[in-house]
Amino acid sequence: MVYASVTITVSSTPPSQEQSSIITTFSKTGTYRIYAEVEDSTGNKISSNITTIYISS
Amino acid sequence: MSVQPVIVRSNTVTITVKEALSAKLSVNKTSAIVGELISFTIEASGGEPNYIAQIVDAGSGKVLQTTSAFSSSTTISLKFLTSGTYNIYAQVADSRQRTVKSNTVTITIGLPKITANLSVDRAYVTVNEPLRFTVTITGGIGPYTIRIKDANTGQVLATQTA
Numbered sequence: 624m625v626y627a628s629v630t631i632t633v634s635s636t637p638p639s640q641e642q643s644s645i646i647t648t649f650s651k652t653g654t655y656r657i658y659a660e661v662e663d664s665t666g667n668k669i670s671s672n673i674t675t676i677y678i679s680s
Numbered sequence: 681m682s683v684q685p686v687i688v689r690s691n692t693v694t695i696t697v698k699e700a701l702s703a704k705l706s707v708n709k710t711s712a713i714v715g716e717l718i719s720f721t722i723e724a725s726g727g728e729p730n731y732i733a734q735i736v737d738a739g740s741g742k743v744l745q746t747t748s749a750f751s752s753s754t755t756i757s758l759k760f761l762t763s764g765t766y767n768i769y770a771q772v773a774d775s776r777q778r779t780v781k782s783n784t785v786t787i788t789i790g791l792p793k794i795t796a797n798l799s800v801d802r803a804y805v806t807v808n809e810p811l812r813f814t815v816t817i818t819g820g821i822g823p824y825t826i827r828i829k830d831a832n833t834g835q836v837l838a839t840q841t842a
Contacts, residue, residue: 641842643826645813652807656831659813661796663820665763671798671815673831679806 649678701727703772703782710785713792714821715759720768722782723753727774738767738784760789794820817842 649655655678659671701724708719724731730749735758737744747754760766766789770782794817801812815826828838 641815641817641822641824643815643817643840643842645815645828645838646810647813647828647837648808648810649805650807657798657800657813657837658829658831659796659798659815660827660829661794661815661817661820662825662827663794664823665791665821667791667794667820669794669796669820671796674798674800674813675803676800676811677804679804 649676652678652680654678698728699726701725701772701774701778701780703731703733703770703780705768705770705782705785707768707785707787709787711788711790712760713790714761714763715792717757717759718787719755719757720770721753721755722747722750722770722772724750724772724774725752727778727780728776730775732773734771736769736771738769743771744768760787763789763791765789792819792821794818 643659655676656673657676658673660668661671662668704723706721706723708721712718720735722731722733722735724733729751731751732749733747733754735744735746735756736742744758745756747756766787767784768787769784771779772782773779797816799814799816801814805811813828815828817824817826822842824842826838826840826842827836829836
């Protein structure tokens with residue numbers, strides 16, 4: 624079930640930092656725990672911290 | 681009649697025995713991450729100064745860098761863009777083009793640690809009200825694949841390559 628609409632915009636900050644700006648809307652109420660999983664070109668994978676958001680009507 | 685020996689001194693020939701050409705290679709670190717600078721110090725003695733040195737990857741035979749002329753020692757910085765183990769030596773030539781190989785140093789290059797931080801502009805919103813997440817990535821080697829995931833369900837909400 625798709626309950627979120629996500630748009631990602633990426634910008635680079637030299638020398639080695641990437642920032643992605645993500646605009647999200649949620650179509651269902653509730654509490655969501657969201658994190659980002661990032662994988663680089665060598666296959667290294669890392670999970671970010673978890674952010675909790677609360678969607679109300 | 682007696683014969684007296686005659687002693688005659690010849691001219692003097694001066695022979696200078698020079699120290700054989702030798703070279704030593706040292707580094708400021710033997711392990712680093714991709715893209716990190718490593719300092720290589722080449723010390724040369726003997727032969728006929730000045731010297732020129734080539735830093736050589738013994739595995740591939742590739743010359744990584746050639747120094748400018750130096751009288752006794754020089755230091756250069758190099759970075760490696762691929763992870764792995766490298767055996768490096770210096771090939772030193774003196775002013776008469778005599779060459780000598782230095783000792784070999786082994787350098788281990790690792791991948792940079794990757795970190796990711798997720799932040800949100802506000803925690804409380806209503807249905808269909810936009811909110812902004814920001815993912816900040818440091819380290820690693822781009823491009824990156826970013827997946828926004830619901831920690832409760834594991835569902836991937838979005839995927840982006842950056």
